[in-house]
Amino acid sequence: MPRVNWLRRWGLPARVLAIVAAVMLLDFAVNAFLFERASTFALQEEEAGVLAERLTVADRLLNEGLPANRPALARQLSSDKLTLSWSPHGARPLAAINLAGLKAQLIGYEPALASARLQLHLSPIHFNQGLGGTLVLNDNSVLAFHSRSRETWPLTAGHVIRLLLPTAMLMPLAWMAVFVSLRPLRKLVRASRHVGTPHARPIAVDGPGEVQLLIHAFNAMQKRIDDLLDANTQTMLAIGHDMRTPLARLQLRLDALSIEGDDRQALHDDIAEMRDLFASLQSFVDADAPEAPKERIDLAAMAQTLIDGAQDRGESAQYSGPDRLVVMARAFPLRRALSNLIENALHYGGAVHVRLEDGARWVDIAIEDDGPGIPPESLAKVLQPFVRLDTARARNTAGMGLGLAIADRILRAEGGTLTLENRKAGGLRALARLPAHNLARPGNTSLQTSAFREKSPR
């Protein structure tokens, strides 16, 4: 589309200028319309005739009278409807609006008014509505008049509108135009929030020239950050699995050696710990780039299964919540996240209580323990990778301080959040929050057979 391309080349100054020009043009058009209306404006026949006649009389009498008597004479000639005043060198107000039609009407009644150089103007807004005007006497002194005609109000109203129109209407219009021009800039702001996350995408180059340059620079920056993160991930992956082969060799060599007793066990334990470190490192990397599509998962069954598993191992674990709660998520990572949180609670708290709650927008999974909790100043820190609180939370089973960081990453990748807080009753509460899945509501599942729906209790 060549027209759009041509528009896109416009820089920001050109656009602002075009907007100002458009506003001015519109203002001009509105004014022109108003002037046109004013110039054809006419009073009613009778009213115009009376006004013309009285003005002619006043003109004649004041011309004949002595200058000293003129102010008094003008007052005498005034009435409720027509105020007259005389001044020796009165300034004539400039006609802001051309009332040509009205002038022609008045002169038509009394041609003498033409020679008195009749000039008409609308009264200032704060006056009583009406028509004003001036006549020039023979000695160049000025007779001003003001007529309180009811009929001039549409003109006065038009006058007010003309004054207010630019602010009332053209400003929003200009604002809209600027708003549209700056839309790519706002897109840039939104995109910048996703830099370094899996949601980061290059932004389409659009908008004024300056903004296009900015978007180019932004996309380049985003790519550099992605590359850095990629390199970081590759390094961790390399550690995570390339080290497993040498470790496997070490294990087999150890098995072939004739070491006895405690030494052998200690070496086995060391290798096992290294294996766990690599495993948690790999989980951490995997958590950020979920590959599988989301699927329907019974979160209640998942939580209960983890709790039942812990109970079967002889741990003190409890579950409270519904028997069934469907969410859309990826099963492996989510199970790992919940498992990490439960194991963490068991390790530091000795007992765990998992509460599952269904909300309109969120599903909340609270994992609570009775342990020492976490010092408030460290609550945010423990979600960072490789952070381990050395005093209270001595040695993590995962060994690297990655357990909570992995859970946090996984939940964010699933569109949820993880927050930690100390319970008032003591112990830690980890609150995992996932987006609610509306398909789980009864009646919405098209897969259900009608027979099933009839039997469904709700």
Next chain:
Amino acid sequence: MTAKSIVLVEDDPALRLLIARALRASGYDVQTACSGAEMWVLLDHTPADLIVLDIMLPGTTGIDLFRRLRREGDTPIIFISARGNEEDRVLGLELGADDYLAKPFSTRELVARIGAVLRRGAGDADKSGGRTELGFDGWSLSIARRELRSPEGTLVDLTGAEFDLLTTFANQPQRVIGRQRLIELSRTRLSDSSDRSIDVLVSRLRRKLANGGDDAPIITVRGLGYMFTAEVSRG
């Protein structure tokens, strides 16, 4: 009894040597290959009783090798992987591997797994059981993935013991299974193998299988045991 022959496919020379040595010490006849191509040459000459395959081989990936091996025969395969994640394990088992080992592993572990797979391959008619899908009342049970899905397609987690119990039930529908038999079958899974723990397992299973207003298809036969009442289809 002649020694069982094992083909080991591993690209890391030192590890290949170490594994081969350990297996020979355990009485197996081991031949080694460093790539898929070498493996095919070996298999052409002598058929193997079992293949140990490293999934991260150069050239053809382990997965591709795997598919071809499965197409051309049913030699038991144990695959070893440098990626220890759950997804890999499931992928391997789903492709039809008989077992999965993550590096690092001990000699004892490897020998035990090989022994178990060879024993299973020897007499068990249920050898292809690793690839079965069972269906009942709209539910589907994937033995390979160890997954249970509800009629709406929702993934419903089970503990290992619950899964084994459900598999036992689904393999013998409409038949009363005694408590004692169930305890024996799940002995490996449960630390406390008593009547009570079987009852706990059954009640957990019932809770997970209850769908809407439908009760789980497991009924208690007083004094005898349990019976799985649903019709089971195999896919």
